[in-house]
Each structure stands twice: as C-alpha cells, then as structure tokens.
Amino acid sequence: MVKTFDEFPGVEWVENAGDFIKVDSEKCTGCANCIKVCLAGCYEIVKKKARIKTLEKCMECGACWYVCEDDAIEFSWPPGGTGFRTNLG
Amino acid sequence: MIMKTEYDVIVVGAGFGGPVAAKKCADAGLRTLMIERARNAGEKVISGLTIPFYGFLFGPEFIRDGNPPVERPVDGIINYIIKDIEKGDIDIDDSMRVPSPFSPIFAFGYNAYCEALCAWEAQKAVEAGAELRTSTTVTDVIREDGHIKGIVTEGGERLKSKIVIDAEGSQGLLAIRAGVREKYPPEVISLGDTYDYEMPKEDIDRIFGHTLRFCWGWDEQKIAPPLGHGNGLMLWPYRNSLHFIQDQCLRIDQKAVPNLKRLLEEYHHNLTTKLPWWTEDVAPHVTLRARMWEGFEIYVGLKDKLRSMPNYTDGMLLIGDAAGLESTELCDGVPSAWFSADIAADVAIDAINANDTSKGFLKTYNERIKAHPIIQWSISGTNRYNLRIAQENHDEKILKKFIHNAWGLGSLIHLSSPLAKIIFSFIRKDPHIIIKWIRMYFRYYYNWHHERYDTPGNKGGQGRAARGVKVCEATFRLTMWLMDSFIKVFGPLLKVFAAIMIPLSVVASPLMKLLFPIIEPIYLALVKILAPISRPLGKKMIDFVIRADPAIFETPSSRKEL
Numbered sequence: 091m092v093k094t095f096d097e098f099p100g101v102e103w104v105e106n107a108g109d110f111i112k113v114d115s116e117k118c119t120g121c122a123n124c125i126k127v128c129l130a131g132c133y134e135i136v137k138k139k140a141r142i143k144t145l146e147k148c149m150e151c152g153a154c155w156y157v158c159e160d161d162a163i164e165f166s167w168p169p170g171g172t173g174f175r176t177n178l179g
Numbered sequence: 180m181i182m183k184t185e186y187d188v189i190v191v192g193a194g195f196g197g198p199v200a201a202k203k204c205a206d207a208g209l210r211t212l213m214i215e216r217a218r219n220a221g222e223k224v225i226s227g228l229t230i231p232f233y234g235f236l237f238g239p240e241f242i243r244d245g246n247p248p249v250e251r252p253v254d255g256i257i258n259y260i261i262k263d264i265e266k267g268d269i270d271i272d273d274s275m276r277v278p279s280p281f282s283p284i285f286a287f288g289y290n291a292y293c294e295a296l297c298a299w300e301a302q303k304a305v306e307a308g309a310e311l312r313t314s315t316t317v318t319d320v321i322r323e324d325g326h327i328k329g330i331v332t333e334g335g336e337r338l339k340s341k342i343v344i345d346a347e348g349s350q351g352l353l354a355i356r357a358g359v360r361e362k363y364p365p366e367v368i369s370l371g372d373t374y375d376y377e378m379p380k381e382d383i384d385r386i387f388g389h390t391l392r393f394c395w396g397w398d399e400q401k402i403a404p405p406l407g408h409g410n411g412l413m414l415w416p417y418r419n420s421l422h423f424i425q426d427q428c429l430r431i432d433q434k435a436v437p438n439l440k441r442l443l444e445e446y447h448h449n450l451t452t453k454l455p456w457w458t459e460d461v462a463p464h465v466t467l468r469a470r471m472w473e474g475f476e477i478y479v480g481l482k483d484k485l486r487s488m489p490n491y492t493d494g495m496l497l498i499g500d501a502a503g504l505e506s507t508e509l510c511d512g513v514p515s516a517w518f519s520a521d522i523a524a525d526v527a528i529d530a531i532n533a534n535d536t537s538k539g540f541l542k543t544y545n546e547r548i549k550a551h552p553i554i555q556w557s558i559s560g561t562n563r564y565n566l567r568i569a570q571e572n573h574d575e576k577i578l579k580k581f582i583h584n585a586w587g588l589g590s591l592i593h594l595s596s597p598l599a600k601i602i603f604s605f606i607r608k609d610p611h612i613i614i615k616w617i618r619m620y621f622r623y624y625y626n627w628h629h630e631r632y633d634t635p636g637n638k639g640g641q642g643r644a645a646r647g648v649k650v651c652e653a654t655f656r657l658t659m660w661l662m663d664s665f666i667k668v669f670g671p672l673l674k675v676f677a678a679i680m681i682p683l684s685v686v687a688s689p690l691m692k693l694l695f696p697i698i699e700p701i702y703l704a705l706v707k708i709l710a711p712i713s714r715p716l717g718k719k720m721i722d723f724v725i726r727a728d729p730a731i732f733e734t735p736s737s738r739k740e741l
Contacts, residue, residue, distance in 0.1 A: 097470075098470050098471065099470060101471050127440065151472055156368050157436045170216045171313070179221075179222075
C-alpha cells in the first residue's frame, strides 16, 4: 500500500517501513536538534526526551542522525521497497 | 534451482554511480550484482539539477556516446545578489554564460531528473549482463579475517563477492558499518529543501531559456538562506518544470543547530512573495508538483581529517558521495560519482584478474582518485564555504568576489589547470575523442529537442529524414571527415603535443589569474560587439541541428544503441 500527503506532493510512501529510526531515551538529553532539522515533523519531545512521533513522512535524509549530539539516534534504511519514493527528484 | 550467491563484484546502490561501476564490471565479463533498496533505480535520489559538461565529456563512455534522458541543456548562471529586498536593490552577475553562437548546443551542463537518468544507467548495466536486485536493503558486510567478502541483506541472506563497491550515498551506513570510514559531522552536511513546479515549456523557454538562476542575500532578509550556511536559493529550468532548491548546512562549524524547519519555510515564503522576477514572471505560470529534501555531504573535501578518511579496505571500495566526493562549490556530485565509479570498476577488474583484492592492491583506487584533476578541483573549491566571511562582515565586495569566482566567469581561474590537464590526457589517449565530444553536444541537443532518448518505448525522432538542411548536413559531414582525416594523419603528433601539454597545464590557472583582469573585460566586450552576428548564427545552428538527420551526430556506439 502507498500513502501520500497533501503537504508533500509528488512523493509516495510505501508502507511497512517499520521503525528504521530509533531514539535511545537513556542517551537523549532533549536538546531538540532532531526536531529543528526534521522537515517531516517526525519527532516530538515528551518529558524532556525526544521520541519518534511518526515516520510516515520521513524522506530518509538522516539530518536527525547527523545532528544528534548524544548519539541517541539509531538510523538505518527501511526494508527494501518501502519508505519514500519519487520520480521528481 | 541453485541460487547464485557468489559474485565477482557486488555494487550497493543504483543511483548515479553504482550502475556505471556495475556496467563496466559486467562488460569485462565479471559476475556482477547491483543491489538497490528502492523498488526502482533512482527513485530515492534527490536531487538532479545540473550535471556539468565535464561529467559527460570525461565520464563513462556509454553516457557520452549514448542517448540518456535529460531535461534541458544549460548555458550558464544568472546570480542575483539581493542587497535589499524591500527596496528591490538587487545586483546581477551573469558573466558565466556560454556565448552565442555556441549556446545552448555547446552546453555548460544538462539538467536531469534522478529517477529517469539513474534508471537509464541501471538498464545499461543490466543489458551489459549485470544482475539488478531491487527492493533489497543491505545491512552489513561479510567479514572473513578482516577482509570484506560480500554483503548481508535485511533478510539475513549472505551474498559473497570478491569485491564490494559501496555506492549508497552520503550517509554511508554500510561504509561505517564496515569500519572503512566514520560518520560525517553535521557541519559538512547540507539539507536540500526541494520544490518541483510544473510550468509550460513555452513559458520556460521565454523566461528562463537555458539559464539557471541563483539568489544570494544577507541573513537578516531571510530571502535566500544565510550565506554562512553555504548556499543560496537556486532555480533550475527543466523541460516542463522548474526545480527549486534552497539548502543549508545542518550547522556552521561548531555553532548551535538552527531551526531549519522554520527557517526554510520562512525563506521559501519570502522568496515566493518578495522576489520581483518570481512574483511577476514565475508565479503566474507555475503549479507546485512536488516537495522533497535530501541531506547530502558538501564540505567533506575541505576538512583534512574527513578528506583523508579511507575510501577502500580489503575487498571494498567507496565511490561518489559515499566516498565524500560531492563538489564543495558547484554542489554537484554526479560527475565525481561517475569518475570514481569508472575508476573503481577498473581497479576491481584488475584486482580480480590479479586474484588480489587486498588493501595493498586496492590502494591504486585511492591514488587514482587523488590524481584525478577534476575530482580534486571539485572537492577543493572554497568560494561557497567562504561566503560566511562576507556574511559575518556584511562585506558586499567580498560577497561579489566569491560569487564571481564560484558561479561567474572568475571560476575559470581555478578550473583552467584541471580542465587543461584532463583534456590533454584524453587527447593523448586518443585524439579522436574530439570528434566524439562534438558529436555528443549536437546529438544531445537534437535528443533534447525531439525528446529522443534511449529509454523503453521512446520513439522520438526515430526515422526522421533531413528536411531542407542538406547543405548544412553535408558541411557537418565534411567537417567531421576532415577532422577525422587530420587526426588520422597527425594523430601521433597530436599525442606528443598533448603529452607535452599535460605537465604544462599546471601553469594554466596561475596564468589565468595573472591575465584575467585583462582577458575578462576584453572577452565580455567582444561577446557584446559580436552579438549582432553571433546570435543569428546561433539560431541558424539550432535550426540546422533540430532539422538534421540525427544519424550524422551519432558515434558508433550510440548508433548501435538505437
């Protein structure tokens, strides 16, 4: 199944991408860098810790992973054939 | 059925670089597997933009001599230097333009959509005999006594190979996992926020022609992303669409990470509501079709520590962005991905033939990357990086100088030596390359005009007969024949001349720097003076190309392909 969002036209997300990005709440200090750079709004802060709100609009850019000062974000690629796709890149 | 789980070469990633390596290995008779995590090659690659001429001229043969799908030839850049957006105080630097009558046939580069071009490349690799497995994510490498011996897929499948070529892009998850290099820090990563707008071709032809538009401005105007972060707003005309990118580094040096989500939205809003040419010329004609983004490495080449990170290990080679080869100034990664893929394939073939895939043998790859004049030039340009100095001091003079030297005619100063060196290197190998280069330019323009690409189901331009341009065709054929005959007779001499010029090319840039203050005004004045003659001549040349029989522009391999 494929999802689209009006907010981000021209891009589709193939479902079943799973939890390919994870936040280690033990390591997270709540600096919110991930929220500042995520254009898809994947993150939220709950009780001074970042956590994944949803990955359904993630474009797998890795910006959150690069800016995490606590090394709390584990970034991997989603399973083959899932996640975002576009022919307009 | 026995599953074939042993390969000579496994290429991870079917973006721009991966298929080039896979095709060359397959052409050499190696059992080659290309693995792509997306369902189709190129559909996770953002963003296309302009692939400069040197990628095509000095890159893979099958691209230069083929008929790849491109969106529009590019003839230069108009830089808008926005000093005060509220007052409409904007300067222009449009010095980097291919002059008439050469523009736009002798293009500065070609704009392309990633998916279309990467899929075309991947198809060529498959036709050469490479196996393509899509929808498969590679999660690890197989190690035996510290030597990389293959890869592991998400399902735990172990696929063995003599060499793994990692072409997975900037993030380099596999390279990090394999212990070849480290994760890049955020200050060398840029977030490219991309919009794709539909626009009728006739409006693009009229308003943009073949010219890119870049915007640069001061932070406080929030009209073009802060120069300190490295980049401005850039607009690329495609065939029926405009590709719009604003990008910024994730942070400047060790400073705090800015709120890029808020800033990029603010810049986009300001730009599309305040920039006069956008609101007046563009806005009435465009419809937003797509929005997407990508995090790509941009300044790896400028940091000694990062630049010297290994790009190979026992049984493994990194290419393109995975190896940190994105251009630091023009921000293009495709030419270096193509060059490094070509080199990686050569080294892999030699290593397998020599039955030695150890680090000791593969170090040749690194040596050849370090010796490649265009790769090294493209990852060492500092004008974009140094825009932060202009920003900090609010110094308009410095700002204009850096822009002129990176995206204006001043860029020739730094490019002269590497360009001369690679041109003479190619001529020394085979002077006939000059004819291939000329044919490529004419064929690419014809292909673009008629949408005649070597893609499945494309029939554009096939079977066209020459119409009313017999004399021009005969002249073109005669010119090519004369050049060919000249090269046949004087080829050995040309090779000697090129061999002498290669070491001398080192003086081209210093000489250009010395003479540039004299050359530039003379050149610009000549372009202006000759315009009444050169422009009509240019129009005639375009008229000839689009009406000609495309067979006259083909090289032997491109003819075979169609």
